[in-house]
Amino acid sequence: MTEKNLFARLRQGLAKTRLQMATDVPAGQSIEDAIENIEDGLLMADVGLDTTAKIMAKFRLTLDLVLKNNQPVVLANILKQTLFELLEPSNKPIILGRTKPFTILIVGVNGAGKTTTIGKLAKRFKANRKSVMLAAGDTFRAAAVEQLTTWGERNDIPVVAQDTGADSASVIYDGLSSATARGIDVFIADTAGRLHTQNDLMAELQKVKRVMQKLASETPHEILLVLDASMGQNALRQAQEFNRTMGVTGLCITKLDGTAKGGVVLAIADQLGLPIRYIGVGESIDDLQVFDAMQFASALAGAEPQ
Ligand SMILES: Nc1nc2c(ncn2[C@@H]2O[C@H](COP(=O)(O)OP(=O)(O)O)[C@@H](O)[C@H]2O)c(=O)[nH]1
Ligand SMILES: [Mg+2]
Structure with a gap:
C-alpha cells in the first residue's frame, strides 16, 4: 500500500x-x-x-x-x-535491532484484539523477511489455543501450544527456548485477558515475565499492551493498571474504526507518555498501522499531513 x-x-x-x-x-x-x-x-x-x-x-x-x-x-x-x-x-515505532529472537509479550483484557493483532504482526514481520514463531499463552479459554494454532497452520507460521488448562508460563518458556534454538527473528507470546480474578491475571502475567527472564534476562524486549479504543477512558485506566504491575513498553490501540471515542489516544499519550507502536483501524491486515503522530493528528483534525 x-x-x-x-x-x-x-x-x-x-x-x-x-x-x-x-x-x-x-x-x-x-x-x-x-x-x-x-x-x-x-x-x-x-x-x-x-x-x-x-x-x-x-x-x-x-x-x-x-x-x-x-x-x-x-x-x-x-x-x-x-x-x-x-x-x-x-511516536516511537518498534525497532527490532539485531537481537534474536526479538521477544514480544502481548497483554491486555479479553476481546481487546490481542490474538488478531498477533496475526497481523506476524504477517507484517514475515513480509519484511523475518522468521516468526508464536506461543499460545492464553491457555485459559478453550477456543484461544485453537484460534492461534489454526491461524498458524494456515499462514505457515509455527505455533508452540499445549492443551487448554496448561501452565501459560511453561508454554511460553518452551516457545522461547525453541525460537532461540532455531534462530528465529521474532517471537510473539499470546496471553490470557481474564482469569478468575484480576489479581490472578496480574500474578500469572508477572510469572510469565519472570520465567522468560530465567531463560534470557533481557526478555521480553517488548511488553505490548493491546487496548480497545471503544472502551474510551476505561482504556486509559486499564493502561495505568497494566503499566503499574507489568511495566508496559509499548501500546497497540485497536478498533479505532468502530468508535467515536478515539480521542482516548490523546489522553493516553498525554497521561502515560508510553510509546504507541500500532493502531488498528479495521479488520484487514493493512488496517494495523504503525503509529505516526503527524498522520494521526491530521486525520483527526480533518487536515492534510504536511
Ligand atoms: N473493527 C475492528 N475489529 C478489531 C480490531 N482489532 C481486533 N478486532 C476484533 O476484535 C475481536 C476480538 O479480537 P481477539 O483478537 O480475539 O481479542 P483477544 O481476546 O484480546 O485475543 C475480533 O472479532 C477481532 O476481529 C480493529 O482494529 N478493528
Ligand atoms: Mg485471544
Missing part, C-alpha cells in the same frame, strides 16, 4: 472520532463559537477533562500567534499542529 492509501484508510477509520467542527469557521460563526465546538468535540471523543484543557490552552496560544501575524485562520491546521505536539513524544 502506498503512503497515500494508508492515510486514506486511517482517515476513514477515524471518521467517527474526527473533530468535524475543526474546519474553516462557517460564515456567520464567530471564532469563539468555533473554538467552543472544538472543545465539545474533544470531550465527546473521550479525550477527558485534563487533556482537553491542555489541548485548548495550547490551541489558543497558537491561534493568538496566527492572528497577531495576520495569517489566515485555518482552525483545522491549528488543531492538527496542537495535536501533533501532544502525540509526538509517543
Whole structure:
C-alpha cells in the first residue's frame, strides 16, 4: 500500500472520532463559537477533562500567534499542529535491532484484539523477511489455543501450544527456548485477558515475565499492551493498571474504526507518555498501522499531513 492509501484508510477509520467542527469557521460563526465546538468535540471523543484543557490552552496560544501575524485562520491546521505536539513524544515505532529472537509479550483484557493483532504482526514481520514463531499463552479459554494454532497452520507460521488448562508460563518458556534454538527473528507470546480474578491475571502475567527472564534476562524486549479504543477512558485506566504491575513498553490501540471515542489516544499519550507502536483501524491486515503522530493528528483534525 502506498503512503497515500494508508492515510486514506486511517482517515476513514477515524471518521467517527474526527473533530468535524475543526474546519474553516462557517460564515456567520464567530471564532469563539468555533473554538467552543472544538472543545465539545474533544470531550465527546473521550479525550477527558485534563487533556482537553491542555489541548485548548495550547490551541489558543497558537491561534493568538496566527492572528497577531495576520495569517489566515485555518482552525483545522491549528488543531492538527496542537495535536501533533501532544502525540509526538509517543511516536516511537518498534525497532527490532539485531537481537534474536526479538521477544514480544502481548497483554491486555479479553476481546481487546490481542490474538488478531498477533496475526497481523506476524504477517507484517514475515513480509519484511523475518522468521516468526508464536506461543499460545492464553491457555485459559478453550477456543484461544485453537484460534492461534489454526491461524498458524494456515499462514505457515509455527505455533508452540499445549492443551487448554496448561501452565501459560511453561508454554511460553518452551516457545522461547525453541525460537532461540532455531534462530528465529521474532517471537510473539499470546496471553490470557481474564482469569478468575484480576489479581490472578496480574500474578500469572508477572510469572510469565519472570520465567522468560530465567531463560534470557533481557526478555521480553517488548511488553505490548493491546487496548480497545471503544472502551474510551476505561482504556486509559486499564493502561495505568497494566503499566503499574507489568511495566508496559509499548501500546497497540485497536478498533479505532468502530468508535467515536478515539480521542482516548490523546489522553493516553498525554497521561502515560508510553510509546504507541500500532493502531488498528479495521479488520484487514493493512488496517494495523504503525503509529505516526503527524498522520494521526491530521486525520483527526480533518487536515492534510504536511
Ligand atoms: N473493527 C475492528 N475489529 C478489531 C480490531 N482489532 C481486533 N478486532 C476484533 O476484535 C475481536 C476480538 O479480537 P481477539 O483478537 O480475539 O481479542 P483477544 O481476546 O484480546 O485475543 C475480533 O472479532 C477481532 O476481529 C480493529 O482494529 N478493528
Ligand atoms: Mg485471544
